[in-house]
Amino acid sequence: MTLDHYRGDRLTQAQTWAGLPDDELRRRAVQAAGEKDVDGLIALTQAYLTHEGASGLLTSPRTVEAYTLGVRQFLDHATSNAVNLLRPGRRDASSYVAAMLSAGRKPAGVQLKVAAANCLYRALRWAGATEADPFKDVKIPKDRTLGIVKRPPYQEDELADVLDHADVHVKFLLFLTAHAGLRISEALALTWEDLDEANRRVHVRSGKGRKERLVAMSTSLARATRHYRGLYAPGGPEHTDGKRTTPRDRVFRYASPMTARYHLDKAFQVAGVKFRGFHPGRKYAGTRLLQQVKDFGRVAAHLGHESIDTTRKGYAKLATDDLKDDLVGW
Known part of the structure; x- marks a missing residue:
């Protein structure tokens, strides 16, 4: 019952974006990206996951939580480094990866954060706010040490x-x-x-x-x-x-x-x-x-x-x- 209630809440929240006419969805997404509205962009990403993600509404709460944290961290970086979300520079994605590695984050952790940022951009493209796909060709070093x-x-x-x-x-x-x-x-x-x-x-x-x-x-x-x-x-x-x-x-x-x-x-x-x-x-x-x-x-x-x-x-x-x-x- 708890999980059904959670899914119902998530579907209702997603509809605040997915239920908009195309022009209004695009306008709000553009505005949220321009203002780097963290709450708005997280809500947009969650709406995208619910409607277009591989598992849709059945996406696990832990995945949603991880992506939410990752989007928040990417937006912190974008704000601190004056990244234009709708028109990112050619090196903005690789700079984000380099910053995380420089801070001591392990390659596996960087991979997860990049996946979250990538999901944000899929959501922005879904909303029609941009065609940018900055993480498409970004390279992340492999960690050769086995997890065990x-x-x-x-x-x-x-x-x-x-x-x-x-x-x-x-x-x-x-x-x-x-x-x-x-x-x-x-x-x-x-x-x-x-x-x-x-x-x-x-x-x-x-x-x-x-x-x-x-x-x-x-x-x-x-x-x-x-x-x-x-x-x-x-x-x-x-x-x-x-x-x-x-x-x-x-x-x-x-x-x-x-x-x-x-x-x-x-x-x-x-x-x-x-x-x-x-x-x-x-x-x-x-x-x-x-x-x-x-x-x-x-x-x-x-x-x-x-x-x-x-x-x-x-x-x-x-x-x-x-x-x-x-x-x-x-």
């Missing part, structure tokens, strides 16, 4: 220490991320019927790209699920995190990733382990599973990756001497 090297998985001992100090909710969430390899958004969206501990399966209905998948449970996760269900099965009061209330059929009381992060961070602090986010848990799942099955395709399926390259570069690695047993007798 830059941001490694949690270690077995680290997770064991946290589990020793965590409450039931945190323990169960850790098992879902570090054993089932779920994204935090996937874990928080689970309902009780998605958990099948008897057959050791988790039904993920809200995966990335709106893709469903069945994920195998480890023995420890199945045991933790039975215990968690016995404590918090349906029939009790609605969960609340102090700000928002989650439906009774939802597995977790955490209504948002921010709330989950707060509770996990506290548990990690008590255990004396640095909390590095949710993804190192997924990377632990990927790396441990790969060491057992030696198959990137199966690991990619477990983590919900469309491409095994994503798994290979950022989520799982084999030991450097992994082949030594296979080479015995050569």
Whole structure:
């Protein structure tokens, strides 16, 4: 219900732009760009995403949030450097990239910010305000360091220490991320019927790209699920995190990733382990599973990756001497 309400609000907001006659849409977009009206240009970009984006109204809230922040940051740069948004210079886009790199931002982060700025220009072209496409040929250096090297998985001992100090909710969430390899958004969206501990399966209905998948449970996760269900099965009061209330059929009381992060961070602090986010848990799942099955395709399926390259570069690695047993007798 919360997501439907959000989508309804977003559609209504988008209509304030999309519902305009062509001439008026163009006039307002030109005015917003000329004045560098941050709120107006963000609203225009969101309207474009809702009506013309690849996922339309189903664009995830996190994507909308990331693009909103990126557009805001590009407009700050454009204001500080007197960039004419409707008639940008040939070097304005590359100058923006250079400024971000000079400030220490990593290539992957620069790529995300450029994607947001590019979306702003698609929105301006959609509105008929300009034909400019300044980021079309911009070059961004590639980061050759694998993601799993830059941001490694949690270690077995680290997770064991946290589990020793965590409450039931945190323990169960850790098992879902570090054993089932779920994204935090996937874990928080689970309902009780998605958990099948008897057959050791988790039904993920809200995966990335709106893709469903069945994920195998480890023995420890199945045991933790039975215990968690016995404590918090349906029939009790609605969960609340102090700000928002989650439906009774939802597995977790955490209504948002921010709330989950707060509770996990506290548990990690008590255990004396640095909390590095949710993804190192997924990377632990990927790396441990790969060491057992030696198959990137199966690991990619477990983590919900469309491409095994994503798994290979950022989520799982084999030991450097992994082949030594296979080479015995050569």
